[in-house]
Amino acid sequence: MAIVRSQYVTVAELNEILGVSTYTDLNIGTKIYEASELIKQFCFDYISISADDYTTVTAPNNLKIATAYQVQYNDENPNIDYEYAGASKSVSIGKTSESNIYGGAGSQEYRKIAPKAKRYLLDTSLGDDTLFTRIL
Numbered sequence: 001m002a003i004v005r006s007q008y009v010t011v012a013e014l015n016e017i018l019g020v021s022t023y024t025d026l027n028i029g030t031k032i033y034e035a036s037e038l039i040k041q042f043c044f045d046y047i048s049i050s051a052d053d054y055t056t057v058t059a060p061n062n063l064k065i066a067t068a069y070q071v072q073y074n075d076e077n078p079n080i081d082y083e084y085a086g087a088s089k090s091v092s093i094g095k096t097s098e099s100n101i102y103g104g105a106g107s108q109e110y111r112k113i114a115p116k117a118k119r120y121l122l123d124t125s126l127g128d129d130t131l132f133t134r135i136l
Helices: 011-018 031-046 061-076 115-122 129-135
Strands: 088-093 096-101
Touching: 011 061, 031 061, 031 115, 061 115
Parallel strands: none
Antiparallel strands: 088 096
């Protein structure tokens, strides 16, 4: 059984959008898939990408651009999954203790979307300004 993953941008398009040449088929690995699926889930939950998914051929330009910026954002924030996990960490040494709370109550998944990606999603039919305003 083959698993089909969402992919909205090719490696060549990714490099062109970001103005770099550093991404290759060898080092991109699952980064495009992860960014595409994160955007798909975000839009599926809040806007309008549904089971009728896009491909690299059918994706609107703004979705391709949003995906490219999401890849860049994920690269620049490697611990994003932990920051919004809703967990806490405490350390105690003798009489001194320190606590950090990550995330908060409820799902924080929407915060994993790159701000630039959100702007491009708003500029297309995938975005609903009133809904985005409520969840940002």
